[in-house]
Amino acid sequence: RAKEAGRNQVQFYEAAMNERITERALIEAELRHALARDQLSLVYQPKVDLHSGAITGMEALLRWRHPTLGMVSPARFIGVAEETGLIVGIGSWVLRTACAQARAWQDAGLPPLRVAVNLSARQFQDQRLSDEVQAALEDSGLAPPYLELELTESLMMHNVQAAVGAIESLKRLGIALSIDDFGTGYSSLAYLKQFPVDYLKIDQSFVRDMLTEPKVAAIVRSVIALGHSLGFRIIAEGVETAEQQAYLREQRCDEMQGYYFSRPLAPDAFAAKVTAARVCAGAGR
Ligand code: C2E
Ligand code: MG
Ligand code: MG
Ligand code: MG
DSSP: OHHHHHHHHHHHHHHHHHHHHHHHHHHHHHHHHHTTTTOEEEEEEEEEETTTOOEEEEEEEEEEEETTTEEEOHHHHHHHHHHHSHHHHHHHHHHHHHHHHHHHHHHTTOOOOEEEEEOOHHHHHOTTHHHHHHHHHHHHTOOGGGEEEEEEHHHHHTTHHHHHHHHHHHHTTTOEEEEEEETSSSOOHHHHTTSOOOEEEEOHHHHHHTTTOHHHHHHHHHHHHHHHHTTOEEEEEOOOSHHHHHHHHHTTOOEEESTTTOOOBOHHHHHHHHHHHHHHHHHHO
16 A cells, blocks of 8 residues: 555656656747747836835846747746756847837937846856947947846855956946845845945845734845945835835835836836826926
8 A cells, every 4th residue: 555655656756747847848949939939028117216206217027928838927937048048048138128128218208217137147157248238238329327237146156256257347337236136045245245236126025024024024124224334225126015115115225116016017008107107296296
């Protein structure tokens, strides 16, 4: 009996494993053609100044619509893209598309906004990254301060020495840099002072739990306070409720991003939102 149960268990694991391998192979094979087949697009989620309420910028987030798989979430394909190196080509398309879009909105008369692009480890480790960023800025005509690159802690802590060098060369271009998902990796604020970054983005898991778990609230408060004393601006991600927004504002967090203000939007909807927000702000004065 025990033997049989054991065998079933093994078969179960094998089936689960096979399923995962098949899923991965499928994603990889399809992702290879996604760009050429025009299946990728960007959506934009506003970042809002917690004091003035104004939209200060937006994060570009990748979307993949496949003819038979439907919408494939980044959680399902970003990892595969990184492991296979496909992220290098896709990432450079994201960078160029986001810069061109930000500049097009400026040309169309929207207030100048900072566009944030997520960077993967592969891209960050590539020696040509800063040349590529510079080319994306020049080709689009976007002024450097309106581009922000989001890095993760693990990406930087992997090789601190190399990361400091790479970050310094990016900063020399005049762009903004942020650390995404802050608090989920292994970095300490002591390390961070070596990195010339502008923003820390508090991970959404802390924002989600801070009003129900006092220890999480304590972490959020100390990240904001210590971050500020080290010269960083603080962005909270995953803000979903008025209570969370109020708490973060009270703690002097600088910017927020989340469903409470807006979901990520397709370009037209984003432009409409910015225009509407501006009309509201004007009417308030
Ligand atoms: P991220 O950079 O931390 O992006 C934030 C994620 O949280 C996004 O998920 C966003 O849609 C979601 N989000 C925003 N507000 C809320 C909220 O109030 N509540 C909740 N529950 N979620 C919220 P998304 O678009 O599925 O992206 C997931 C991750 O995939 C991103 O996390 C980023 O790590 C990665 N990713 C997305 N686009 C790119 C890209 O162009 N390049 C690279 N390398 N990674 C990307
Ligand atoms: Mg991000
Ligand atoms: Mg994040
Ligand atoms: Mg995240």
